[in-house]
Amino acid sequence: MENLELQKNANEIRKGIVTAVHAAKAGHPGGSLSAAETFTYLYFEEMNIDPKDPKKADRDRFVLSKGHTAPGLYSTLANRGFFPVEDLKTLRQIGSHLQGHPCIQHTPGIDMSSGSLGQGISAAVGMALSAKLSNDNYRVYTLLGDGEIQEGQVWEAAMFAGHRKLDNLVVIVDNNGLQIDGKIDDVCSPYPIDDKFKAFNFHVINVADGNDFDQLRAAFKEAKETKGMPTAIVMKTVKGKGVSYMENQAGWHGKAPNDEEYKTAMEELEKAGEALCQK
Amino acid sequence: MPEVKKIATRDSYGNALVELGKDHDNLVVLDADLAAATKTGVFKKEFPERHIDCGIAECNMMGIAAGIAATGKVPFVSSFAMFAAGRAFEQVRNSVGYPHLNVKIGATHAGISVGEDGATHQCNEDIALMRTIPGMTVINPSDDVEAKAAVKAAYEMDGPVYLRFGRLAVPVINDKPDYKFEVGKGVLLKEGTDVTIVATGLCVGAALEAAEKLAADGINAEVINIHTIKPLDEEIILNSVKKTGKVVTAEEHSVIGGLGSAVCDCLCDKNPAPVFKIGVNDVYGESGPAVKLLEKYGLDAQGIYEKTKGFVGK
Numbered sequence: 001m002e003n004l005e006l007q008k009n010a011n012e013i014r015k016g017i018v019t020a021v022h023a024a025k026a027g028h029p030g031g032s033l034s035a036a037e038t039f040t041y042l043y044f045e046e047m048n049i050d051p052k053d054p055k056k057a058d059r060d061r062f063v064l065s066k067g068h069t070a071p072g073l074y075s076t077l078a079n080r081g082f083f084p085v086e087d088l089k090t091l092r093q094i095g096s097h098l099q100g101h102p103c104i105q106h107t108p109g110i111d112m113s114s115g116s117l118g119q120g121i122s123a124a125v126g127m128a129l130s131a132k133l134s135n136d137n138y139r140v141y142t143l144l145g146d147g148e149i150q151e152g153q154v155w156e157a158a159m160f161a162g163h164r165k166l167d168n169l170v171v172i173v174d175n176n177g178l179q180i181d182g183k184i185d186d187v188c189s190p191y192p193i194d195d196k197f198k199a200f201n202f203h204v205i206n207v208a209d210g211n212d213f214d215q216l217r218a219a220f221k222e223a224k225e226t227k228g229m230p231t232a233i234v235m236k237t238v239k240g241k242g243v244s245y246m247e248n249q250a251g252w253h254g255k256a257p258n259d260e261e262y263k264t265a266m267e268e269l270e271k272a273g274e275a276l277c278q279k
Numbered sequence: 280m281p282e283v284k285k286i287a288t289r290d291s292y293g294n295a296l297v298e299l300g301k302d303h304d305n306l307v308v309l310d311a312d313l314a315a316a317t318k319t320g321v322f323k324k325e326f327p328e329r330h331i332d333c334g335i336a337e338c339n340m341m342g343i344a345a346g347i348a349a350t351g352k353v354p355f356v357s358s359f360a361m362f363a364a365g366r367a368f369e370q371v372r373n374s375v376g377y378p379h380l381n382v383k384i385g386a387t388h389a390g391i392s393v394g395e396d397g398a399t400h401q402c403n404e405d406i407a408l409m410r411t412i413p414g415m416t417v418i419n420p421s422d423d424v425e426a427k428a429a430v431k432a433a434y435e436m437d438g439p440v441y442l443r444f445g446r447l448a449v450p451v452i453n454d455k456p457d458y459k460f461e462v463g464k465g466v467l468l469k470e471g472t473d474v475t476i477v478a479t480g481l482c483v484g485a486a487l488e489a490a491e492k493l494a495a496d497g498i499n500a501e502v503i504n505i506h507t508i509k510p511l512d513e514e515i516i517l518n519s520v521k522k523t524g525k526v527v528t529a530e531e532h533s534v535i536g537g538l539g540s541a542v543c544d545c546l547c548d549k550n551p552a553p554v555f556k557i558g559v560n561d562v563y564g565e566s567g568p569a570v571k572l573l574e575k576y577g578l579d580a581q582g583i584y585e586k587t588k589g590f591v592g593k
Contacts, residue, residue, distance in 0.1 A: 113377050126343035
């Protein structure tokens with residue numbers, strides 16, 4: 001898919017994120033928006049998946065280890081055709097298949113329940129190991145928050161993945177620099193992120209702008225070509241990207257826009273969409 | 280007296296895995312640097328490519344098991360009860376239980392019969408923890424025969440199962456031609472009329488011995504083996520209590536949250552009756568030879584005999 005088409009999809013995904021969180025009056029827009037390009041690239045370009053057959057055996061797997069950014073994943077799955085986009089407005093409501101955090105039992109296209117931070121990466125490692133055990137060719141992708149990697153289990157998983165040389169595994173860190181209590185390097189700095197993964201025997205790719213499709217394309221290509229070790233992609237991104245008043249604001253980690261803020265956000269995204277259509 | 284055959288149920292676990300592994304390519308065993316102690320080492324010897332040592336990182340191991348199960352294989356994830364149910368509780372709850380993945384947890388070294396290692400490694404809380412997880416099956420076999428049958432039954436069924444094994448060699452009591460294991464079904468081992476002793480794990484053998492001593496005192500105890508604590512066979516307990524009117528529970532586990540609590544949950548709801556809970560009385564264990572510890576904490580035949588006699592009041 002051309003970058004322009006990817007950009008249009010990312011913009012639609014952003015609208016879905018903001019709409020879902022606004023409707024729910026709760027949820028996590030900041031980290032969903034920062035990862036919109038990553039979600040888009042994975043589901044519209046990179047991964048071998050079929051919305052009509054979400055459980056097909058040879059599909060690539062994705063585990064959203066930073067499960068609180070479920071609105072990002074849900075909006076991506078909806079826009080990719082796994083379920084109606086209309087469903088996004090039921091986020092976090094009783095009876096909805098769109099739980100506050102992803103659940104394998106509820107939602108088509110979800111490969112693993114997640115949300116308790118640090119746990120998704122282990123499941124992704126298990127899937128990658130399983131593929132190796134039975135010589136299956138599918139690949140496994142997992143997305144972590146840069147605050148999430150403060151969890152010790154992340155490094156247990158990284159040690160194991162490096163030890164087992166799981167080159168079918170791609171660990172993506174959404175390095176938007178902010179967590180609930182503020183800047184990650186003020187709260188409890190995980191830096192240097194790249195050197196840590198290198199020390200655990202990962203091939204590490206630093207992406208200077210994780211909201212840029214050219215850079216994503218190059219990174220995922222390099223990951224696929226990497227043999228004999230797992231890859232970690234550290235994506236420098238902007239939290240809240242695409243909604244002006246949310247950008248780089250820790251306060252928008254887990255807060256829903258009110259009606260007025262929602263209107264502003266949608267106007268901005270509509271404008272961005274129109275601009276893309278004129279390209 | 281003829282020599283009683285004794286086998287630790289952790290050995291049964293390893294041996295049953297080898298048997299299952301021969302017939303089922305999709306069975307994978309995980310361990311966290313304890314293969315020699317959990318007895319999965321015998322599986323490793325037979326099927327090295329399907330034995331995954333995760334190193335000393337139980338939380339990650341539980342997540343890896345979840346991921347493996349999500350791809351259709353059947354992982355048996357092995358560690359001491361303290362670390363499988365204790366340290367990795369939240370991983371079991373959120374990565375295994377909530378997605379209802381087909382992960383089998385083989386937890387060895389449960390209870391105070393761990394012995395010399397002492398309180399840090401003697402898990403008396405695992406049944407309580409595991410039975411609070413929706414959809415989790417909790418099995419605590421009483422001997423070698425039952426443990427092997429339980430491992431096979433766990434493989435055959437879909438969904439998460441917690442299997443509890445011991446370090447100490449215990450008498451084989453189920454080596455009978457008509458023995459049949461069914462998940463969720465209690466076993467009536469001895470009929471009686473004065474009191475129902477509901478026991479699990481290594482306390483089952485001790486309860487049978489205690490019942491013999493009680494008989495000599497004129498107390499006719501009924502003995503029920505509850506190997507599956509969740510789902511609990513309520514019917515066998517209720518039928519017995521209708522006859523005897525009172526219950527003693529016996530388990531190598533805290534009196535809080537284990538078999539005794541499960542039995543009380545059932546009775547207070549469906550047929551209130553006096554219950555005396557024999558178990559570890561809200562204390563930590565300590566170092567010492569396993570048999571001596573069981574004696575000290577009143578979990579051997581003598582302890583069950585004395586407490587039951589006092590409770591029945593004859």
